Amino acid sequence: xxxxxxGVVQLVSRAPTALFPIALGLAxxxxxxxxxxxxxxxxxxxxxxxxxLIAAAIVLTIDTLLYVTKLLRNRAAVEADLSIAARxxxxxxxxxxxxxxxSALASVSPxxxxxxxxxxxxxxxxxxxxVGRWLTRDYAPTDLTPTWFLPAAGIMTSALxxxxxxxxxxxxxTLATGATLWMMxxxxxxxxxxxxxxxxxxxxxxxxxxxxxxxxxxNSLLTLVPSxxxxxxxxxxxxxxxxxxxxxxxxxxxSAAGVSLGWWATTFPVATVATAFLRTSSALGExxxxxxxxxxxxxxxxxxxxxxxxxxxxxxSCFGQIxxxxxxxxAIQGIEEQQKA
Numbered sequence: 001x002x003x004x005x006x007g008v009v010q011l012v013s014r015a016p017t018a019l020f021p022i023a024l025g026l027a028x029x030x031x032x033x034x035x036x037x038x039x040x041x042x043x044x045x046x047x048x049x050x051x052x053l054i055a056a057a058i059v060l061t062i063d064t065l066l067y068v069t070k071l072l073r074n075r076a077a078v079e080a081d082l083s084i085a086a087r088x089x090x091x092x093x094x095x096x097x098x099x100x101x102x103s104a105l106a107s108v109s110p111x112x113x114x115x116x117x118x119x120x121x122x123x124x125x126x127x128x129x130x131v132g133r134w135l136t137r138d139y140a141p142t143d144l145t146p147t148w149f150l151p152a153a154g155i156m157t158s159a160l161x162x163x164x165x166x167x168x169x170x171x172x173x174t175l176a177t178g179a180t181l182w183m184m185x186x187x188x189x190x191x192x193x194x195x196x197x198x199x200x201x202x203x204x205x206x207x208x209x210x211x212x213x214x215x216x217x218x219n220s221l222l223t224l225v226p227s228x229x230x231x232x233x234x235x236x237x238x239x240x241x242x243x244x245x246x247x248x249x250x251x252x253x254x255s256a257a258g259v260s261l262g263w264w265a266t267t268f269p270v271a272t273v274a275t276a277f278l279r280t281s282s283a284l285g286e287x288x289x290x291x292x293x294x295x296x297x298x299x300x301x302x303x304x305x306x307x308x309x310x311x312x313x314x315x316x317s318c319f320g321q322i323x324x325x326x327x328x329x330x331a332i333q334g335i336e337e338q339q340k341a
Contacts, residue, residue, distance in 0.1 A: 015066035017081055017090035021264040023063055024093035025306060026056035027100040028268030029299050031161070032275045034104065036296060039278045039289070053104045060097050085143050088130065092151035095123035096268075099161045106163035113165025120158040120174060127151050127177070144192040145199060146209035147265075152181035153213035159220035160272075168224065175220045182213040201256035205302075206265040207247055214240030215272030222279050230283040237276035241291065244270060244298075261313060263306035271299040 033049030071078050081087040098119035106112025130151045156178035162171040189210070193199075199207070218233035218240075247254065257263070277292030 015063075015070045017067070017087050018261065019063045019066065020060075020090055020092075020094040020097070021268075022261070022306070022310065023056045023060035023097040024100075025264040025267035025303060026052050026059060027097040028271040029303050030056060031100045031104065032271035032278075032296055032299060035275045036278050036292070039281055039292075050104070053101055056097055057101045060094060060101065063094060082133075085134075085139060086145060086147060088133075089145075089147040089150045091126060092123065092154045093268075095119055095126065096150070096154045096157040099123070099158050103161035103163045106165060113163055116158070116161070116163055117166055117170070120170060123151075123155055123158065124174070124177075127155055127181075131181070141192050141196050144189055145203065146189060146193075146206050148185055148189060149182060149209050149213055152185055153178045153216060155181075156213070156216040156220050160216055160223055162223055171220070171224060175217075175224065178213070178220075179217055182217070186213075198253075201258070202260050202262050204254050204257045205260075205262040207254075208244065208266040208269045210269075211240035211243040211247075212269035212272055214238075214243075215269065215274075215276045218276035219272060219279065222276070230280040233276055234280045234284055234288060237273050237280070240269070240273035240276075241295070244273065244295070259305060259309045259312065261306065261309050263302050263309060266302040267299050267306065270295050270302060274299060 030049045030052030033052065034046050035049075037043065037046030037049065067078075081091075099116055102112050102116035102119055104112070106116060155174045159171040159175035159178070162168070193207070193210075198204075214236050218236035221228050221233050221236075274292045274295030277288045277295065281289035281292060
Protein backbone atom coordinates (compact mmCIF):
# COMPACT_ATOMS: atom_id res chain seq x y z
CA UNK A 1 0.00 0.00 0.00
CA UNK A 2 1.71 3.15 -1.15
CA UNK A 3 1.52 6.28 0.95
CA UNK A 4 -1.66 8.15 0.12
CA UNK A 5 -4.51 9.94 1.80
CA UNK A 6 -6.68 6.90 1.22
CA GLY A 7 -4.05 4.70 2.83
CA VAL A 8 -3.88 6.93 5.89
CA VAL A 9 -7.68 6.92 6.19
CA GLN A 10 -7.68 3.13 6.01
CA LEU A 11 -4.98 2.95 8.68
CA VAL A 12 -6.88 5.32 10.98
CA SER A 13 -10.06 3.30 10.53
CA ARG A 14 -8.07 0.28 11.74
CA ALA A 15 -6.37 2.05 14.66
CA PRO A 16 -5.17 -0.77 16.91
CA THR A 17 -5.62 -1.02 20.65
CA ALA A 18 -1.82 -1.44 20.81
CA LEU A 19 -1.52 2.38 20.74
CA PHE A 20 -2.91 2.80 24.28
CA PRO A 21 0.13 1.29 26.09
CA ILE A 22 2.19 4.20 24.72
CA ALA A 23 0.18 6.65 26.83
CA LEU A 24 0.39 4.35 29.86
CA GLY A 25 4.16 4.00 29.54
CA LEU A 26 4.64 7.77 29.45
CA ALA A 27 2.17 8.38 32.29
CA UNK A 28 3.66 5.63 34.46
CA UNK A 29 7.19 6.96 34.12
CA UNK A 30 5.98 10.53 34.61
CA UNK A 31 4.13 9.61 37.80
CA UNK A 32 7.16 7.69 39.04
CA UNK A 33 9.47 10.65 38.47
CA UNK A 34 7.06 13.00 40.23
CA UNK A 35 6.86 10.64 43.19
CA UNK A 36 10.67 10.47 43.37
CA UNK A 37 11.12 14.25 43.37
CA UNK A 38 10.77 14.47 47.15
CA UNK A 39 12.99 11.45 47.68
CA UNK A 40 15.90 12.88 45.71
CA UNK A 41 15.18 16.52 46.52
CA UNK A 42 15.70 17.52 42.89
CA UNK A 43 12.85 19.70 41.52
CA UNK A 44 13.99 19.11 37.95
CA UNK A 45 12.97 15.45 38.24
CA UNK A 46 9.42 16.50 39.06
CA UNK A 47 9.41 18.90 36.12
CA UNK A 48 10.46 16.11 33.75
CA UNK A 49 7.77 13.89 35.25
CA UNK A 50 5.14 16.57 34.72
CA UNK A 51 6.31 16.95 31.12
CA UNK A 52 5.91 13.22 30.52
CA LEU A 53 2.41 13.33 31.98
CA ILE A 54 1.53 16.17 29.61
CA ALA A 55 2.94 14.14 26.72
CA ALA A 56 0.90 11.15 27.91
CA ALA A 57 -2.25 13.28 27.96
CA ILE A 58 -1.61 14.40 24.38
CA VAL A 59 -0.92 10.83 23.22
CA LEU A 60 -4.00 9.51 25.03
CA THR A 61 -6.18 12.20 23.46
CA ILE A 62 -4.89 11.33 19.98
CA ASP A 63 -5.32 7.59 20.63
CA THR A 64 -8.88 8.12 21.84
CA LEU A 65 -9.80 10.24 18.83
CA LEU A 66 -8.32 7.64 16.48
CA TYR A 67 -10.21 4.82 18.14
CA VAL A 68 -13.48 6.77 18.18
CA THR A 69 -12.95 7.37 14.46
CA LYS A 70 -12.44 3.67 14.05
CA LEU A 71 -15.68 3.02 15.93
CA LEU A 72 -17.59 5.39 13.66
CA ARG A 73 -16.06 4.22 10.38
CA ASN A 74 -15.38 0.55 11.01
CA ARG A 75 -17.62 -0.78 13.79
CA ALA A 76 -16.99 -4.37 12.69
CA ALA A 77 -13.26 -3.92 13.40
CA VAL A 78 -14.03 -2.68 16.93
CA GLU A 79 -16.27 -5.68 17.51
CA ALA A 80 -13.42 -7.87 16.28
CA ASP A 81 -11.08 -6.19 18.77
CA LEU A 82 -13.47 -6.90 21.62
CA SER A 83 -13.88 -10.52 20.59
CA ILE A 84 -10.13 -11.25 20.78
CA ALA A 85 -8.73 -11.05 24.30
CA ALA A 86 -5.22 -10.09 23.19
CA ARG A 87 -6.60 -6.99 21.45
CA UNK A 88 -9.35 -6.11 23.92
CA UNK A 89 -7.06 -6.17 26.94
CA UNK A 90 -4.99 -3.35 25.44
CA UNK A 91 -7.92 -0.95 25.84
CA UNK A 92 -7.34 -0.97 29.61
CA UNK A 93 -4.03 0.96 29.47
CA UNK A 94 -5.99 3.93 28.15
CA UNK A 95 -8.04 4.05 31.36
CA UNK A 96 -4.99 3.38 33.52
CA UNK A 97 -3.15 6.29 31.90
CA UNK A 98 -6.28 8.41 32.29
CA UNK A 99 -6.46 8.06 36.07
CA UNK A 100 -2.75 8.86 36.45
CA UNK A 101 -3.19 11.98 34.35
CA UNK A 102 -6.37 12.99 36.20
CA SER A 103 -4.65 12.51 39.56
CA ALA A 104 -1.79 14.79 38.51
CA LEU A 105 -4.28 17.32 37.16
CA ALA A 106 -6.13 17.34 40.50
CA SER A 107 -3.13 19.02 42.14
CA VAL A 108 -3.51 22.07 39.89
CA SER A 109 -7.14 22.07 38.80
CA PRO A 110 -10.54 21.25 40.34
CA UNK A 111 -11.35 19.30 37.18
CA UNK A 112 -8.86 16.57 38.06
CA UNK A 113 -10.95 14.94 40.79
CA UNK A 114 -14.17 14.58 38.75
CA UNK A 115 -12.14 13.38 35.75
CA UNK A 116 -10.51 10.74 37.93
CA UNK A 117 -13.95 9.49 39.00
CA UNK A 118 -15.23 9.36 35.41
CA UNK A 119 -12.21 7.44 34.13
CA UNK A 120 -12.32 5.06 37.11
CA UNK A 121 -15.98 4.28 36.48
CA UNK A 122 -15.20 3.79 32.78
CA UNK A 123 -12.53 1.23 33.67
CA UNK A 124 -14.95 -0.53 36.00
CA UNK A 125 -17.56 -0.79 33.25
CA UNK A 126 -14.94 -2.16 30.88
CA UNK A 127 -13.80 -4.68 33.50
CA UNK A 128 -17.35 -5.88 34.14
CA UNK A 129 -17.77 -6.49 30.42
CA UNK A 130 -14.46 -8.33 30.20
CA VAL A 131 -15.06 -10.61 33.17
CA GLY A 132 -18.48 -11.42 31.74
CA ARG A 133 -16.84 -12.44 28.46
CA TRP A 134 -14.20 -14.48 30.27
CA LEU A 135 -16.89 -16.44 32.08
CA THR A 136 -19.17 -17.03 29.11
CA ARG A 137 -16.78 -17.63 26.19
CA ASP A 138 -14.32 -20.38 25.40
CA TYR A 139 -10.65 -19.44 25.21
CA ALA A 140 -7.67 -21.57 24.26
CA PRO A 141 -4.78 -21.83 26.75
CA THR A 142 -2.57 -19.89 24.34
CA ASP A 143 -5.03 -16.97 24.49
CA LEU A 144 -3.98 -16.39 28.09
CA THR A 145 -1.13 -13.86 28.29
CA PRO A 146 0.07 -11.32 30.87
CA THR A 147 -2.09 -8.70 29.12
CA TRP A 148 -5.06 -10.19 31.00
CA PHE A 149 -3.71 -8.45 34.08
CA LEU A 150 -4.23 -5.04 32.44
CA PRO A 151 -8.00 -4.75 32.77
CA ALA A 152 -8.12 -6.91 35.93
CA ALA A 153 -5.22 -5.95 38.21
CA GLY A 154 -4.86 -2.68 36.32
CA ILE A 155 -7.99 -1.34 38.00
CA MET A 156 -5.80 -0.87 41.10
CA THR A 157 -4.20 2.07 39.29
CA SER A 158 -7.27 4.02 40.45
CA ALA A 159 -6.49 3.25 44.09
CA LEU A 160 -2.82 4.03 43.58
CA UNK A 161 -3.60 7.43 42.08
CA UNK A 162 -6.57 8.46 44.27
CA UNK A 163 -6.34 12.26 44.53
CA UNK A 164 -8.43 12.40 47.70
CA UNK A 165 -11.58 13.35 45.79
CA UNK A 166 -14.87 11.75 46.81
CA UNK A 167 -15.41 8.87 49.24
CA UNK A 168 -12.56 6.48 49.88
CA UNK A 169 -14.98 3.62 49.20
CA UNK A 170 -14.46 3.91 45.42
CA UNK A 171 -10.65 3.45 45.41
CA UNK A 172 -11.03 0.82 48.14
CA UNK A 173 -13.43 -1.07 45.89
CA THR A 174 -11.04 -0.91 42.92
CA LEU A 175 -8.20 -2.09 45.17
CA ALA A 176 -10.18 -5.08 46.44
CA THR A 177 -11.46 -5.95 42.96
CA GLY A 178 -8.06 -5.71 41.31
CA ALA A 179 -6.26 -7.66 44.02
CA THR A 180 -8.87 -10.44 43.96
CA LEU A 181 -8.82 -10.82 40.18
CA TRP A 182 -5.02 -10.72 40.17
CA MET A 183 -4.78 -13.60 42.65
CA MET A 184 -7.29 -15.57 40.60
CA UNK A 185 -5.50 -14.97 37.28
CA UNK A 186 -1.90 -15.40 38.41
CA UNK A 187 -1.91 -19.25 38.61
CA UNK A 188 -3.44 -19.88 35.14
CA UNK A 189 -1.31 -17.17 33.50
CA UNK A 190 1.88 -18.55 35.02
CA UNK A 191 0.87 -22.08 34.05
CA UNK A 192 0.35 -20.93 30.45
CA UNK A 193 3.77 -19.27 30.36
CA UNK A 194 5.49 -22.39 31.68
CA UNK A 195 3.65 -25.26 30.00
CA UNK A 196 2.42 -23.76 26.72
CA UNK A 197 4.52 -22.58 23.73
CA UNK A 198 6.47 -19.37 24.25
CA UNK A 199 4.67 -16.21 23.25
CA UNK A 200 5.61 -14.48 20.00
CA UNK A 201 8.85 -12.43 20.06
CA UNK A 202 7.06 -9.10 19.55
CA UNK A 203 5.00 -9.72 22.70
CA UNK A 204 7.85 -10.85 24.96
CA UNK A 205 8.39 -7.42 26.58
CA UNK A 206 4.80 -7.75 27.82
CA UNK A 207 6.03 -10.44 30.22
CA UNK A 208 7.09 -7.59 32.52
CA UNK A 209 3.38 -7.00 33.11
CA UNK A 210 3.54 -9.94 35.53
CA UNK A 211 5.46 -7.65 37.90
CA UNK A 212 2.98 -4.78 37.68
CA UNK A 213 0.28 -6.02 40.11
CA UNK A 214 2.86 -6.31 42.90
CA UNK A 215 3.77 -2.65 42.48
CA UNK A 216 0.15 -1.61 42.01
CA UNK A 217 -0.95 -3.27 45.25
CA UNK A 218 2.03 -1.91 47.17
CA ASN A 219 1.47 1.68 46.02
CA SER A 220 -2.30 1.44 46.51
CA LEU A 221 -1.80 0.44 50.14
CA LEU A 222 0.62 3.33 50.63
CA THR A 223 -1.95 5.74 49.17
CA LEU A 224 -5.04 4.50 50.99
CA VAL A 225 -3.40 3.42 54.28
CA PRO A 226 -0.53 5.87 54.90
CA SER A 227 0.04 4.45 58.40
CA UNK A 228 0.68 0.92 57.11
CA UNK A 229 3.89 -0.78 58.18
CA UNK A 230 6.25 -0.12 55.24
CA UNK A 231 7.44 -3.72 55.41
CA UNK A 232 4.15 -4.84 53.84
CA UNK A 233 4.30 -2.75 50.62
CA UNK A 234 8.06 -3.30 50.42
CA UNK A 235 7.54 -7.07 50.55
CA UNK A 236 5.00 -6.81 47.72
CA UNK A 237 7.42 -4.70 45.70
CA UNK A 238 10.06 -7.39 46.20
CA UNK A 239 7.71 -9.85 44.50
CA UNK A 240 7.64 -7.60 41.45
CA UNK A 241 11.41 -7.12 41.65
CA UNK A 242 11.91 -10.89 41.57
CA UNK A 243 10.04 -11.25 38.28
CA UNK A 244 11.90 -8.29 36.77
CA UNK A 245 15.25 -9.85 37.70
CA UNK A 246 14.20 -13.21 36.26
CA UNK A 247 13.22 -11.60 32.96
CA UNK A 248 16.39 -9.52 32.77
CA UNK A 249 18.38 -12.72 33.19
CA UNK A 250 16.77 -14.02 29.98
CA UNK A 251 18.30 -11.34 27.78
CA UNK A 252 18.58 -13.54 24.69
CA UNK A 253 14.91 -14.50 24.92
CA UNK A 254 13.82 -10.86 25.28
CA SER A 255 16.18 -9.51 22.63
CA ALA A 256 14.24 -11.47 20.00
CA ALA A 257 11.64 -8.70 20.26
CA GLY A 258 14.11 -6.26 18.72
CA VAL A 259 13.42 -2.55 18.72
CA SER A 260 9.63 -2.72 18.71
CA LEU A 261 6.60 -0.96 20.15
CA GLY A 262 6.19 -3.90 22.50
CA TRP A 263 8.67 -2.28 24.90
CA TRP A 264 5.97 0.20 25.93
CA ALA A 265 4.52 -2.72 27.91
CA THR A 266 7.67 -2.74 30.06
CA THR A 267 7.86 0.85 31.28
CA PHE A 268 4.77 1.00 33.48
CA PRO A 269 5.39 -2.25 35.41
CA VAL A 270 9.02 -1.36 36.12
CA ALA A 271 8.18 2.25 37.06
CA THR A 272 5.40 1.10 39.39
CA VAL A 273 7.64 -1.29 41.30
CA ALA A 274 10.35 1.40 41.42
CA THR A 275 7.89 3.90 42.90
CA ALA A 276 6.92 1.47 45.66
CA PHE A 277 10.56 1.10 46.71
CA LEU A 278 11.16 4.84 46.61
CA ARG A 279 8.03 5.60 48.64
CA THR A 280 9.22 3.24 51.39
CA SER A 281 12.86 4.29 51.27
CA SER A 282 12.51 6.85 54.07
CA ALA A 283 11.59 4.01 56.43
CA LEU A 284 13.64 1.17 54.96
CA GLY A 285 16.79 3.08 54.11
CA GLU A 286 19.38 2.78 51.37
CA UNK A 287 18.53 -0.72 50.02
CA UNK A 288 15.04 0.45 49.04
CA UNK A 289 16.42 3.77 47.74
CA UNK A 290 19.07 2.17 45.53
CA UNK A 291 16.70 -0.52 44.27
CA UNK A 292 14.02 2.01 43.39
CA UNK A 293 16.57 4.27 41.69
CA UNK A 294 17.94 1.41 39.59
CA UNK A 295 14.47 0.34 38.52
CA UNK A 296 13.50 3.91 37.67
CA UNK A 297 16.62 4.17 35.51
CA UNK A 298 15.60 0.91 33.81
CA UNK A 299 12.16 2.37 33.12
CA UNK A 300 13.84 5.35 31.47
CA UNK A 301 15.89 2.99 29.28
CA UNK A 302 12.85 0.99 28.16
CA UNK A 303 11.00 4.23 27.45
CA UNK A 304 13.88 5.42 25.28
CA UNK A 305 13.92 2.09 23.43
CA UNK A 306 10.16 2.20 22.90
CA UNK A 307 10.37 5.83 21.75
CA UNK A 308 12.96 4.88 19.12
CA UNK A 309 10.61 2.12 17.92
CA UNK A 310 7.74 4.61 17.76
CA UNK A 311 9.79 7.05 15.69
CA UNK A 312 10.80 4.24 13.34
CA UNK A 313 7.18 3.19 12.96
CA UNK A 314 6.11 6.75 12.19
CA UNK A 315 8.99 7.04 9.70
CA UNK A 316 7.78 3.96 7.87
CA SER A 317 4.31 5.42 7.53
CA CYS A 318 5.73 8.62 6.05
CA PHE A 319 7.53 6.62 3.38
CA GLY A 320 4.62 4.48 2.34
CA GLN A 321 5.34 1.43 4.48
CA ILE A 322 1.91 1.48 6.08
CA UNK A 323 1.54 -2.26 5.71
CA UNK A 324 4.77 -2.84 7.65
CA UNK A 325 3.64 -0.55 10.44
CA UNK A 326 0.25 -2.20 10.61
CA UNK A 327 1.83 -5.65 10.78
CA UNK A 328 4.07 -4.63 13.67
CA UNK A 329 1.10 -3.27 15.61
CA UNK A 330 -0.80 -6.46 14.86
CA ALA A 331 2.08 -8.57 16.17
CA ILE A 332 1.98 -6.71 19.49
CA GLN A 333 -1.69 -7.65 19.79
CA GLY A 334 -0.81 -11.30 19.39
CA ILE A 335 -1.91 -11.73 15.81
CA GLU A 336 0.43 -14.11 14.03
CA GLU A 337 -0.58 -13.15 10.52
CA GLN A 338 -2.15 -10.04 9.08
CA GLN A 339 -4.01 -10.24 5.82
CA LYS A 340 -2.76 -7.62 3.40
CA ALA A 341 -5.27 -5.09 2.18
